Amino acid sequence: MAFATIRDVAQKAGVSITAVSQILHGKGRFSDETKALVRKTVDELGYVPDSRAQGIRLSESRTVGLLVPDIRNPFFADLVSSMEEQLYEKGYSTLIGTSAEDVQRQDAFITTLLGQRIDGAIVVPEGADSPGIRSLIDRDLPLVFVDRTVEGLDTVPSVVSDPYPGIESAVDTLRQLGHRRVGFVAHSSLGSVNVNERETAFRAIAGELLGEDGAVVVDCDNSSRSRKDALMALLAEDATAMLCAYSPDAIALIGLLHDRGMDVGEDLSVVSFDDIDAFRLMSPQVAIISQQTADMGRQGVEMLLARIGAKRKRRAENRRIPTVFVQRGSVGVAPQAR
Template sequence: MAFVTIRDVAQKAGVSITAVSQILHGKGRFSNETKELVRRTVDELGYVPDSRAQGIRLAESKTVGLLVPDIRNPFFADLVSSMEKMLYEKGYSTLIGTSAEDVERQDAFITTLLGQRIDGAIVVPEGAESPGIRSIIDRDLPLVFVDRTVEGLDTVPSVVSDPYPGIESAVETLSQLGHRRVGFVSHSSLESVSVNEREVAFRAIAGRVLGEDGVAVVDCDNTFRSRKDALMELLSEGVSAILFAYSPDAIAIIGLLHDRNMDPGTDISVVSFDDIDAFRLMTPRVAIISQQTADMGRQGVEMLLSRIGAKRRRRAEHRRIPTVFVQRGSVGVAPPERRM
């Protein structure tokens, strides 16, 4: 059973549906023992009140939940746009939420989704397994992860990017342009399996192409101070190019480079993950490693709809979309003084 209904609670507690409803809404005259019994039964069964006041779930609500970390982030905005468009074409409405990179906020929105009696959900998860994610799984509700996965939850199908092809192409291009020491800005505080894998890929590829002495890795978070410290450390390491795992870090640090009168593509080369509009509007345009956002969204929707339509549970499928390096003006020949 995908959802626990008020009828299930009433039967388990041995009271009427009316009694359950009144107790949950603070109405009626009931003993403290009865109130406690109903509330304990609600917790045990994981019952979520239906905000549309439907006692019994319809076969299909034709509604899907979409949850991303930050709708202001152009990458996630593009991802949501591609998925919402395809779902609309397939006759589905969407409930869109943002976790703001916060697990509690993620789980709060999931609780709201469960109250709406959705047919399924596509989620960009936060960090490790959470009670909210577990509640979707325990209800056997169709769920697909996109862009990120949760370690240990291999039963949830996923569509993520494969960072290796794009990073390899970027590092080899930089090497051919004379860059002998390349920096990488990671962002471990996101606790994202996908973002962390980019660092692993960079270390392996850059170490092979440039040698261990050609690799410099720093970590930062969302604060201005952390990003400035990361840049200062890389410059002190003598890097001639920087690759960013997370596009908001790239935007902030490119601004810091301009403050130092350092021009991307001339004084230092810059490459970032994510093909967002901001990178095409900057001067020079920023080279990117594209995650093929539209394709990721399309495959995520296809995977979810196939599970919604399945008469029996399907084995989880995990897809990896190859990333693509797109060279632009922010990548140039290494400055003579930085060639080693």
């Protein structure tokens, strides 16, 4: 569907264009019924109450909208910066917005974006299908999902991370270093499809590489209490290494290991998801499973620009970027193998 115009709204509601304009600007005298009818029609048609919005698809603004959940999360900050960098190199400006992991806020930003001059949008979608996401698709604006997809919307091209290769490489390295029982610290309370998929992947891979008893899976939330319990459970189960699915847990658990006088990489090997600065600055440096944010961002931008430039619609492509294990000082030979 192309952009709805004020004329479309007037026609469908059976009132004059002036009446629509006045009602939307809170002017003129109209019955409550007429006002309600016009507002309902505006919603139904997805009309953005500014005629300039129609220009979005007519003129090349060389501007792209970028929507992510939370830039305080270093993973998203890296992803955004990588995409911004790429877009800038290609001559595009970027308008960034965040959803604060909240569907209503996501949809509010999408409405704003649709009133601006943009050529396309890259979105880390929040939750399931939403009116905002729908309106992006209905406007026929070039759109790409990164990091997450929306169930049932596979007509939108996407780039997401594949946790399997990184986890397989990490577990295999640990196995070669003599580790026989490897812990996995889940964080199910996040409700993140991506974080949960890591647990599924770990169970499958550890089961295969280490055998039935090789995987020790524990779960924690953001409280220190639950993190301490998770660590105690891992140690009680004789795990000599642990893999954290959520990076803040790794930082906190390393702190707890220091408290107990245990040496990271000697008494317990540690691997965490996500390539964040703090892991490179800590001592020993923390081994990671990288989601290759720069690569994910680059491919997301590439796919979007191909759509913006396309004369006719392309078939949606759904890519998965393999994760990569980066070995560092926090991973060492298992104590029983020394």
